[in-house]
Amino acid sequence: MKAESKYLRHKFxxxxxKLWSHSTQPQxxxxxxxxxxxxxxxxxxxxxxxxxxxxxxxxxxxxxDTRAKDAPTRFNEATVAQLQAAMASGEISAVELxxxxxxxxxxxxxxxxxxxxxxSVIEVNPDVLALAREADEMRRRGRVLGPLHGIPVLLKDNIxxxxxxxxxxxxxxxxxxxxxxxxxxxxxxxxxxAVILGKTTLSEWANFRSFNATSGWSGRGxxxxxxxxxxxxxxxxxxxxxxxxxxxxxxxSLGTETDGSIxxxxxxxxxxxxxxxxxxxxxxxxxxxSHTQDxxxxxxxxxxxxxxxxxxxxxxxxxxxxxxxGSVPLGWRGRFSRPTNLPxxxxxxxxxxxxxxxxxxxxxxxxxxxxxxxxxxxxxxNLFEKAVTDIQAAGATIVDLEASGFxxxxxxxxxxxxxxxxxxxxxxxxxxxVGVPMAGKTxxxxxxxxxxxxxxxxxxxAQEIFDLxxxxxTGPDDPQPLFGMTYNQxxxxxxxxxxNGIDKALxxxxxxxxxxxxxxxxxxxxxxxxxRFFFGTSNLAAIGGYPIINVPLGDLFGLPMGISFFGTxxxxxxxxxxxxxxxxxxxxxxxxxxxDDLPAGxxxxxxxxRPHDNDSSTHQHRSDEIExxxxxxx
Numbered sequence: 001m002k003a004e005s006k007y008l009r010h011k012f013x014x015x016x017x018k019l020w021s022h023s024t025q026p027q028x029x030x031x032x033x034x035x036x037x038x039x040x041x042x043x044x045x046x047x048x049x050x051x052x053x054x055x056x057x058x059x060x061x062x063x064x065d066t067r068a069k070d071a072p073t074r075f076n077e078a079t080v081a082q083l084q085a086a087m088a089s090g091e092i093s094a095v096e097l098x099x100x101x102x103x104x105x106x107x108x109x110x111x112x113x114x115x116x117x118x119x120s121v122i123e124v125n126p127d128v129l130a131l132a133r134e135a136d137e138m139r140r141r142g143r144v145l146g147p148l149h150g151i152p153v154l155l156k157d158n159i160x161x162x163x164x165x166x167x168x169x170x171x172x173x174x175x176x177x178x179x180x181x182x183x184x185x186x187x188x189x190x191x192x193x194a195v196i197l198g199k200t201t202l203s204e205w206a207n208f209r210s211f212n213a214t215s216g217w218s219g220r221g222x223x224x225x226x227x228x229x230x231x232x233x234x235x236x237x238x239x240x241x242x243x244x245x246x247x248x249x250x251x252x253s254l255g256t257e258t259d260g261s262i263x264x265x266x267x268x269x270x271x272x273x274x275x276x277x278x279x280x281x282x283x284x285x286x287x288x289x290s291h292t293q294d295x296x297x298x299x300x301x302x303x304x305x306x307x308x309x310x311x312x313x314x315x316x317x318x319x320x321x322x323x324x325x326g327s328v329p330l331g332w333r334g335r336f337s338r339p340t341n342l343p344x345x346x347x348x349x350x351x352x353x354x355x356x357x358x359x360x361x362x363x364x365x366x367x368x369x370x371x372x373x374x375x376x377x378x379x380x381x382n383l384f385e386k387a388v389t390d391i392q393a394a395g396a397t398i399v400d401l402e403a404s405g406f407x408x409x410x411x412x413x414x415x416x417x418x419x420x421x422x423x424x425x426x427x428x429x430x431x432x433x434v435g436v437p438m439a440g441k442t443x444x445x446x447x448x449x450x451x452x453x454x455x456x457x458x459x460x461x462a463q464e465i466f467d468l469x470x471x472x473x474t475g476p477d478d479p480q481p482l483f484g485m486t487y488n489q490x491x492x493x494x495x496x497x498x499x500n501g502i503d504k505a506l507x508x509x510x511x512x513x514x515x516x517x518x519x520x521x522x523x524x525x526x527x528x529x530x531x532r533f534f535f536g537t538s539n540l541a542a543i544g545g546y547p548i549i550n551v552p553l554g555d556l557f558g559l560p561m562g563i564s565f566f567g568t569x570x571x572x573x574x575x576x577x578x579x580x581x582x583x584x585x586x587x588x589x590x591x592x593x594x595x596d597d598l599p600a601g602x603x604x605x606x607x608x609x610r611p612h613d614n615d616s617s618t619h620q621h622r623s624d625e626i627e628x629x630x631x632x633x634x
Contacts (some may be wrong), residue, residue, distance in 0.1 A: 022360035045218075068115060068594050071107040072100050076248045076527055077591065080151055080305045083251060087139065087150050087400050092517050094132040094139075094150030094195055097251075101197060102128070108227075108594065115593035116156070118247055120240035122157050122221040124198040131195045138193065147308040147347070149193030152254040154199050154243045157199040157221070158206060159296065160285035160432075161186045168203035168305045169287040170218025172456060173449045177435025183285025184294050184321060185254060185313045192312040197250055199239030207237040208289050208422065209450075210461040215239060215265075218302060219457040223525060226268060227592035228559055232522035233531065235268045237261040238299065242269040245299040247592050250311050253299040258289045258418065260519070260538035262297050263550040267562030269520035270552050270589055271299050272579070274306040275538075277570045278545030279338060280311050284321030288429055290421035292322060292491070293414075293542055301589060303551065303580040307346040310572065316342045325487040335450040336569040349573040354581025356395030361505050361514040362388055363401045367535045376520070376534045380561065380603050385516040385562050387586070391515065394585045399509045407499040413490030416480060419469040420487045443470055460527045498544030502583050503568055513578050516540070518550045518562035524597070549579045552588040557598050560590060 057364065075083070075097065076631040086092045102124065109118045110190075125131070155161065158169040168174040204218035215236030216224035224239040226232040227247040234243045238255025239557035242265035245253045255262045258273040266273025274297045281296040288294055300307035319325040327338050343349075365385070367376055392398045423443050425454060433439045437449055447466050450457045473480055476487040481492070505514060520534040541548040542566075548566040555561065565578045 012103070019403075021451065035180040059538060066582065067207070068108055071104045071115070073171040073248075075100050077301060078251075079302050080147060080251060080300075080308050083151060084147065088144075093133040094152075097130060097150070098128055098132040098152050098195060098197065099146060099252055101248075103162070104247070105198075107197060108247055109244075109249060116227075117225060118230070118243055118249075118594070119222055119224050120227075120228050120243040120247065121154065122170070122198055122199050122218075122240065122247060123165055125161075125196050127175065128152070128195060128197050135193055135195055145191065145193030146311050146312055147192070148189065149251075150333070151194055151251045152197040152307075153194045154197050154200050154241065154244050154250045155186060155188055155189075155251070156202050156238050156255050157200060157218075158256060158287035159183050159186060159254060161196060162198075162215065163196070167199070168220050168576075170202050170220050171446075171450075171515070172220055173446055174287070174433065174436045174437045175220060176437065177433075179285065180432065182318050183283065184282035184315065186285070188313045188315075189254075195314070200238070200244055200253060200255075202239055202241075203236030203261075203465075206256065206258065206287070206289055208258070208538040209465055210465050211464050214525060214527050214530050217460065217526070217527065219453075223527065225525070226522045226591075226593055228270065229522060229595055229597045231524055231597045232259055232559070233268070233525045234393075235265040235522065235533075237518070238265050240268050240517075242271050242273060242299045245269070245326070246271045251300075252305055253301050254296060254309075254313070256283075256286060256294060257297050257495060257538075257542075258293045258295075259414070259542035260536050262561065263538050263548055263554070263564055264519050264536055265552040266299055267553075267564075268297075268520075268522040268560060270555070270560030270562075270592070271301055271550075272303050272306045272552070273297065273299050273550040273562075274310060274572075274576075275541070275548045276310060276314070276572060277547045279324035280315065280321075280342070280547075280570065281310075282319040282322040282325050283313045284319055285432070286429075288425040290326070290418045291425055292417050292421055293545060295545070299518075303576060303583050304347060304350050306549070307576050307580075309349060310346045311344065314342060314346075314611075316344070333508035339570050339625040343573060346572060348577055350580045351394070351577045352575035352581060354579075355391055355585065356581070358396045359397045359399060359469070359510055359577065360391055361399045361401045361509055361579070363406075363505075363514060363516045363537075363540070364406065365540070365588075366537055378516070379556055380520065380534065383556060383561055384563070387517075387582075388515075388554050390586055391582060394581060399511060401505055401509070401514070404509065407436075408501045408505075408540055409492045411497045411539055412484065413493035413497075414539065415541050416490040417471075417489060417494060418484045419465070420472055420476070420480075422469045423472065423474075461530060477487070495541040498546065501540060502544060502546055502566065506568055512574055513565050513567045514540075516564050516566075517553065518564045521556050521559040521561050537564060547572050548576055549575050551579045551583050552586075552590070554586070554588045555590050558590070558593070559598065560588075560593070568615065574601045608614055 107115045160167045160183040162181040167179045201221035201224040216234045233483040238261045241253035241255035246269040295552040300306045305556045315325045315341035392565045430438045455460040476574045516537040519536040523532045550562040553561045565575045
């Protein structure tokens, strides 16, 4: 679920007060030992020296934070294609590359190493070096399984792996015996020769537990941090997936999205995030929110790498464990049909000149902020407008949709759809697990588990969304009084919003794609108050199950922002072409420096966002400045 969970609270706060009374929160200082679950048995030494290793691109300077001085940097920003070429030539091996990433995780990610403590990796695969050795041996025998052969990959901790690692969605309710079998995407990674490096931290239960949640926090994993400013938030729910890819702790990561959970973390962590069309990648073996909107996709540092990953994990035939991979995705009520000729290789659509002779619709829907008294800073708007100018300069025709009189209909059925699906989809997933507290259980049992273990699971925020989902009527045509509609009516509202939104805009203006800013830059993490942000635009594609890809847009005082390209169902080839064209002309990706917060001597001006000299300011002063400016309702 998207980081902007307070947006849902804003829409429904009036009737939530009728549903329950607020209970006293558990003590804020309750803690839990989490590092017991990290497996470092094969990390005794540093990475081996690598003769003739890749020279890092110019942008990949060494980390500025002195605490990162022991982290290897030789492979920073290396692409999948560059790493494959190096392994093919014998310059490196999968084992050596894995050691590099393990060492970077040890130095940069863990808070017990006197490093910055990104905390993006919740668990390292105890068998990772064995997998890397197997990949090397296969290569020596002349057998290379695909573009990810020997490439270390991290998976979000809601994606099942049938090995010795946990799959918990960040909750101890799923901690115990590992998943019985691989998720479909994990199985595809293995079949493609990828080396599964570990699992990433996330917003607990994919940010679908509380309106007051802090993105990147989970009971099991603790707080994930933004690699550009450790005091800032990585957004969610695929927080660790994006942060780890950005921090060069892995070649690529996998995340999941229901509404914004791939693209929003990608935007604030300065990486590419590709959310595929529903049904293009299987959700089998993934802890769910909603079969109507859930999907699995990559976080990478380049569009080319995202296309390579999608080529490996896409389901081109029916997966019996996920009906959405069939000809008509389950629950779509006729929204779209699945093509019969899905590409085998999505990298064929990469094009550095991909914007030329295209028509791009620009929407600014929602970017002025949900609270009219707290508008989006002018600096954010200016950065997006510069991107629009860059797109036009690259040869695209710009169509300003709002100026042309077009309005995107609201997807007012979304929250009911997610709540309703969550109850049954979670029950179905629990039925696949054994040896964990929730094996064979229900949402009601998860609620009870959280109440019984509140000091660990709910020290900072509660479970209002769980409670609300549990309170719904059980039939798809049963009236839901708090929403004024039934589940099936909500599905139809969102279908019509998609048909009269993205599809209509593409058709009426003869567009190749639509762009919008992805969301606000990273805000200071606050475990007491929760998230604060100005806007997010992922909803436009989410309600229809349509694809969206985030590309780095630029940065404000060292904090990245992203731009989103989106289109109709199964338009990934077009979006990859557009996104790769934008990436080529802007080259906006910046490498994290693992600073405490914004660069010293700068703060955000509440009257425009311009940097000012501030001789006596501290990181806390800068955080306080942004704290005063944050919107209070979304």
